Amino acid sequence: MNIEDFVRKDIHNLEPYKPITSNWDIKLDANESPYDVPDQIKEEIWAEVKKNMFARYYDPTSEKLREALAAYTGAEKEQIIVGNGADEMISTLLLAFGGPGREVIIPTPTFPVYKTFAVISGARPVEIPLKKPKGMDEIWEPDYEGIKARFSKTDPQILVICYPNNPTGNYFSDDKVIELIEGFNGIVVIDEAYYEFGGRSFVPLINKYKNLAVIRTFSKAFCLAGLRIGYMVANEDIIEEIYKVKLPYNVSLFSQIAGQVMLKYTHFMEEVKENIIRNREYLYNALKSIGGLTPYPSEGNFILVRFSKGRDEVYNGLRGKRISIRKLEGEALKDCLRISVGSREDMDRMILEMKRILEGIE
Numbered sequence: 257m258n259i260e261d262f263v264r265k266d267i268h269n270l271e272p273y274k275p276i277t278s279n280w281d282i283k284l285d286a287n288e289s290p291y292d293v294p295d296q297i298k299e300e301i302w303a304e305v306k307k308n309m310f311a312r313y314y315d316p317t318s319e320k321l322r323e324a325l326a327a328y329t330g331a332e333k334e335q336i337i338v339g340n341g342a343d344e345m346i347s348t349l350l351l352a353f354g355g356p357g358r359e360v361i362i363p364t365p366t367f368p369v370y371k372t373f374a375v376i377s378g379a380r381p382v383e384i385p386l387k388k389p390k391g392m393d394e395i396w397e398p399d400y401e402g403i404k405a406r407f408s409k410t411d412p413q414i415l416v417i418c419y420p421n422n423p424t425g426n427y428f429s430d431d432k433v434i435e436l437i438e439g440f441n442g443i444v445v446i447d448e449a450y451y452e453f454g455g456r457s458f459v460p461l462i463n464k465y466k467n468l469a470v471i472r473t474f475s476k477a478f479c480l481a482g483l484r485i486g487y488m489v490a491n492e493d494i495i496e497e498i499y500k501v502k503l504p505y506n507v508s509l510f511s512q513i514a515g516q517v518m519l520k521y522t523h524f525m526e527e528v529k530e531n532i533i534r535n536r537e538y539l540y541n542a543l544k545s546i547g548g549l550t551p552y553p554s555e556g557n558f559i560l561v562r563f564s565k566g567r568d569e570v571y572n573g574l575r576g577k578r579i580s581i582r583k584l585e586g587e588a589l590k591d592c593l594r595i596s597v598g599s600r601e602d603m604d605r606m607i608l609e610m611k612r613i614l615e616g617i618e
């Protein structure tokens with residue numbers, strides 16, 4: 257008996273998600289916050305969680321967390337759905353609106369999860385390359401005309417925009433994205449996982465554009481990557497369809513309460529955000545002062561760096577020093593590495609080792 261004969265062909269061809277699991281001294285590979293939630297806030301989460309029976313299923317609609325999110329986002333609570341991370345929101349949206357016969361248009365390089373879940377849904381991912389910047393003063397921009405040329409008038413499609421884009425770090429032009437939304441026959445997903453660091457958002461436009469769905473997360477600026485909380489903001493018609501697809505009890509008691517408590521302490525998140533933005537400028541300037549590489553400006557908590565030589569030597573050399581940063585897949589990024597913004601101390605160590613490695617290969 258051969259399991260390969262039983263599994264769906266398109267699933268068999270996927271690569272499993274294998275996170276970098278070693279015990280690193282310095283971990284700058286997953287865009288996590290280097291700052292943890294303070295003990296006082298953790299204690300409050302425990303205390304709230306303890307008031308509830310673990311034996312019972314908890315609220316399948318995350319009612320209280322949605323109320324808090326309505327206040328935070330300015331949307332109505334009926335326009336919000338909560339998921340087990342932003343990843344689950346991407347997955348359910350693609351299951352509900354993708355599927356066999358549908359196309360998912362993805363400007364790439366970007367977050368690889370869109371393509372994976374497009375395939376899992378049975379849809380066809382259509383990757384349209386960003387225009388690679390030639391010089392320091394250029395940014396990665398979508399090929400707007402190329403994207404429009406793929407628009408179908410007859411068959412509903414999905415368009416995914418990562419805003420700001422992971423891993424390139426920049427926002428795309430608002431006007432151009434709006435032009436895409438207006439001409440599109442299907443759902444436009446805006447992934448705002450890094451919203452807090454850059455401050456620009458499409459949430460105010462969800463009432464104007466009924467086909468717009470915005471996805472956000474608690475994993476980055478809210479420092480809760482380990483607890484898996486994400487959400488989608490869109491008009492009620494979209495949200496209702498998503499409810500049909502999501503797992504019945506997708507967000508645990510623990511996660512829902514943690515999300516609610518964190519939204520009481522947005523000043524903690526604001527402080528984290530300010531620190532990260534300061535550290536981001538510090539890292540950008542430090543990288544800029546090193547010869548042979550180009551850091552791209554970033555609106556997230558990470559910086560993409562292009563190496564004119566020694567990309568692999570730097571990556572492997574840092575690993576040898578127990579420092580992990582991210583190597584990315586694909587032709588467009590074959591000379592690039594992505595570095596998460598960490599603590600000053602961790603970034604200084606990383607920069608020092610990077611300089612040593614680059615000097616060694618000159």
Ligand SMILES: *Cc1c(COP(=O)(O)O)cnc(C)c1O
Nearest residue numbers: 341342343367422449473475486
């Ligand atoms: C980190 C990230 C996510 C995943 O968020 P989770 O809530 O942890 O699942 C989604 N989109 C982008 C672009 C990300 O970088």
